[in-house]
Amino acid sequence: MRKVAVIGAGMTKFRHRMLETGRELSFEASRAALDSARMDIKNVDSVVLGSAPDAFDGLHMKGEYLLDGAGGSGKPYTRVYVGGGTGVFIPAAAWWHVASGVSDVVLAVGEEKMSPLQPHPQYAFWSIFDQFLERPLGVTLLWIFSLEMRRYMSVYGIKEEDIALVAVKNKGNAMDHPSAQLPMRITVDDVMKSEPICTPVKRLDVSPTSDGAAALVLASEDVARKYTDDPVWITGVGWNVDTTFWTNRDLCYPEYVEKAAMMAYKMAGISNPRKEIDFAEVYDPFDYKELHHMEGLQLAKRGEAPKMTREGITQRDGDLPINPSGGLLGVGNPIAAAGVMKVAELFWQLRGEAGRRQVKKPVHRGLAQAWGDLMQVGTVVIMER
């Protein structure tokens, strides 16, 4: 297994509706990542792209459509797809291209354009459900999130106010992110009073729908050392998919996230994640999800993530900063691009280039995680400097 470095990262702005096409968004993010690595597309051996449902854009074979924009033309090009988990999975896929010795330089691109779907992108999620058992109910993703949130609250006796603290923190953190879509200074009270969408999920508990793209450049050790004195290494990757039958599992704890994390921890030689991980970009499409995932990642004991949040441990100046970028709640949630944005944040934080977002304590090892499908997929990347 060869060592794999990240040597460049870039992203577009995340917005509700971008005027650029998906191809153009992919191009802008790829260009920015290559610029930051001081590379040109001709230095790239292969391209990995990720994008979530084709239904958003009304496209079939969306990967083929986006190919030109992502610089994939004339190269070995692969589109990977694990639903919402895709974003963090893209760098994992780029990692195995380099680790296996097949490529030396890989461009990893995440793109999402949700806005073409009218009247609301949420409609695409109707078609992720089982044709026979679930679609006739007219179900949306918000329904199953409210079920999961309620289950999590009821098993561990967590209050809605505890969960709202996550939205307050992340939207506040996003105030310092130049690409952010929903940076806000809000209070717990604002979250509690926001419009209920599917009780107990309220408007400010949810990340927005977004357009955007983000990209990374990965390289083998010898190439990385030629281009930068400051490579950041990917030392662990992990992914795991649970059964399709989400109704058959206890929603209070994400076992698939735990299994994905264990795969990555084993690869990175981590035995005590709470002590050995300095900060994390945890998937937060809903505020309770950050807490839920911290527990799955073994960064908090079961049911104790809200306590850590209340004590300020997860703040940028805390002992275990979580989502210093502002996360999906603050920066936005163009699905596959949002996951790549999280890995890009690890890159910037580890190199000390995060500017006003830089966490207070010195950091050497960070973790990014995404989640997806029918509450089913966990993807994890660990990076070190």
Add this chain to the structure above:
Amino acid sequence: MINKAGIEQYLYASFGPELKFGRWLIVSKAFTDKLVGDIGALLLDDQVAIVGIGYSGFSPATPSQSYKELIFDAASRAYAECSVNPRKDVGSFVCCEEDLWEGTSITDEYAPDQLGAAQRTLCTLSQDGLNGVATAYMHIKSGVASIAVVESHSKLSNVLSQSQVREFALEPYYERPILSDGIPVAAMQMRRFMHDYKVAEEDIAQVVSKNKKNGLFNQRSSYAADVSVEQAMRSPFVWNPLRRIQVAPPADGCVVAVLASAEKARSMTEQPVWIKGIGWNSASTSAESAVSSEALYAKEAAKMAYKIAGVDSPGSYFDFAEVDDTYAFKELQHAEALGIADMGVSKGNTQADAPVPINMSGGSLSLGDLVEAMGLVRLLEAVQRLRNAERKRSKGLKRALVQSWRGIPSSSGAVAVLGVE
């Protein structure tokens, strides 16, 4: 990529035919040869093999089975062939599928259970099955897994309007309004190819006749027929110059392949089929830029695979080839790009007695179009043929070439070099 030839070159270039350690020891050429052989064997042990392959379906419609049941059957057969327990032994599962063919968004949600992959390392590629093989190959090479499973299937009989789905693959603003369901793109490519390479209609009809007849000897072919060149030329146009009989009709089916590292492979099966090389490539998808009559994706993918496998002259290296023929002219175009034919269909280069016989299985024209599963279908055909030849101790068939293409409007394809030696 390191291979035996490379190491040999390196050692001989460094030390010459006689190894000298200072002034004290002079090692004979026999010793260096042995050393080179040993190192080569060690490096060859870095190889990846196909140790099990199973299939189900292969019919224009499969009303008695859901897609999940098709997958379950194919997977059970593949696992049984090499005694693999998916719940314990498999380090990675790779599924190749597209949302719109499945009628489900985020279709990987429905992948794990019937493969025995719940709570396991599974992922989906929106690619052809042969790209899945490339990914599993990288998983084994990078140490993620020592045994990996690749799955792809087609349930096209569930798709009410395949041409409407294909239409969604076209660029929405400029191409979709004028290029209908993409068939005109195929017709334009065919016209251009015929013009540039001076290929006559008869040459393409000959491909149809050969493949449809070859399919008569293959139990998996739904569309085999005893069709003469003259009959093939009387088929009606779907879009001039493309005739109906030149288009692979849809079929259902599933193929599951089990791959393993060399170390595992030898204990799992007596007949490992080695992946000597693998490559994949995409040219631009835009119809306006796809003006070349060359299949650039196949050419570049082959270059990558040949480099890994150390193939210098494909025309003499391979014993047979499985080449994409979704549209009959594509077989000629792909064979040319792969370097196994010299535009000589009329000279019989693609016939069964040719130096590199192409599509002895009957190809897509006989087996049908199984969309994303097509690469694995061709892999299955090649693996079965290599294994049968070995069983019968016939010396002729030891090296095979497998190529896939993702269909209109894509310019994406993959190539695998297989061998039993």
